[in-house]
Amino acid sequence: MAAPREPEVIRDKAAMRAWSRRRRAEGKTVAVVPTMGYLHRGHLSLVSAAAASADPVAVVVTIYVNPSQFAPTEDLATYPSDFAGDLRKLASTGVVDAVFSPADLYDRGTGRRAAASGGAVSCLEEEAGDGHETWVRVERLEKGLCGASRPVFFRGVATIVSKLFNIIEPDVAVFGKKDYQQWRVICRMVRDLDFAIEVIGSEIVRETDGLAMSSRNVHLSREEREKALSISRSLVDARTAALNGNTDCEQIKNKIVQTMTENGGQVDYVEIVEQESLVPVEKMDGPVVICVAAWFGKVRLIDNIEIDTRS
Numbered sequence: 001m002a003a004p005r006e007p008e009v010i011r012d013k014a015a016m017r018a019w020s021r022r023r024r025a026e027g028k029t030v031a032v033v034p035t036m037g038y039l040h041r042g043h044l045s046l047v048s049a050a051a052a053s054a055d056p057v058a059v060v061v062t063i064y065v066n067p068s069q070f071a072p073t074e075d076l077a078t079y080p081s082d083f084a085g086d087l088r089k090l091a092s093t094g095v096v097d098a099v100f101s102p103a104d105l106y107d108r109g110t111g112r113r114a115a116a117s118g119g120a121v122s123c124l125e126e127e128a129g130d131g132h133e134t135w136v137r138v139e140r141l142e143k144g145l146c147g148a149s150r151p152v153f154f155r156g157v158a159t160i161v162s163k164l165f166n167i168i169e170p171d172v173a174v175f176g177k178k179d180y181q182q183w184r185v186i187c188r189m190v191r192d193l194d195f196a197i198e199v200i201g202s203e204i205v206r207e208t209d210g211l212a213m214s215s216r217n218v219h220l221s222r223e224e225r226e227k228a229l230s231i232s233r234s235l236v237d238a239r240t241a242a243l244n245g246n247t248d249c250e251q252i253k254n255k256i257v258q259t260m261t262e263n264g265g266q267v268d269y270v271e272i273v274e275q276e277s278l279v280p281v282e283k284m285d286g287p288v289v290i291c292v293a294a295w296f297g298k299v300r301l302i303d304n305i306e307i308d309t310r311s
């Protein structure tokens, strides 16, 4: 493991761009890990993937809770944060060169709507855009799964990730497969908009009992956390069943819904889709991924498992 090293903290986008360009001029590959902070080992695994992506490499972690991906009814106000703790964790890896954590990346405008909201908008609505009105949409991929219940989510993600890419100008960007649809949306955006960036999808990091690590887990009570283990357990059982020949998606989905519901979860969706296109399938006869989202208490958790019955 590398010796601990304090990353440089950058708040300003012009300074970030200049920093990145200097690293490129030195012959380094710039690798970025976009996050919303409150870091855990899942995030640190993305940092390791970024550090391993090239040599020499300059690793940038972004910490920014992007308001435009939260609908007004969602949890922007209670999203956890611990900037000092995040810096300590990143320093302990010894491989992070810079942390980009701007106060705000949106121009809130000066018009009537901006004044009425005091600039404290959770979701920057299209019609409120006297300061910001350009959005990136990945039109088909953004619609199903999480897109169905989080209507502004992928528009916000694709837009902020584009902004981060334009500011940092990275060669490599690392995303977690825990947010499977997000990773696919970004891959598609990079392809369609000709960003010269290699996107790495990094495997899900789990607690020893199987729960996928997530910043929002901190809001689970002990009891809710115990019940939420039904998510990863039902996914593992589904994979075992599929590898043993039960490839009927309807049956498998029903079983997962039943298991989570019996454990007090309120299921948002359970879908079995092709890994790249995210198109739903009826039989698991190629590379698929089972994606789930469910509420345990006030916390909406997502998880998934990749399955290829041919391998």
Ligand SMILES: Nc1ncnc2c1ncn2[C@@H]1O[C@H](COP(=O)(O)OP(=O)(O)OP(=O)(O)O)[C@@H](O)[C@H]1O
Pocket: 034, 035, 036, 037, 042, 043, 045, 046, 174, 175, 176, 177, 178, 179, 202, 203, 204, 205, 206, 212, 213, 214, 215, 216, 217
């Ligand atoms: N358990 C995990 N394993 C691998 N990657 C992860 C894991 N959790 C988060 N990531 C990745 O870290 C990046 C930043 O995610 P984010 O900061 O939203 O953390 P999070 O834990 O997913 O938070 P949330 O509770 O909002 O889902 C994303 O690319 C996400 O997929």
Ligand SMILES: CC(C)(CO)[C@@H](O)C(=O)[O-]
Pocket: 034, 035, 036, 064, 065, 066, 069, 157, 160, 161, 179, 182
């Ligand atoms: C990619 C991201 C940093 C964009 O705000 C966020 O959606 C996340 O943390 O997964």
Ligand code: BAL
Pocket: 036, 069, 179
């Ligand atoms: N991990 C994706 C960020 C979000 O849920 O808002």
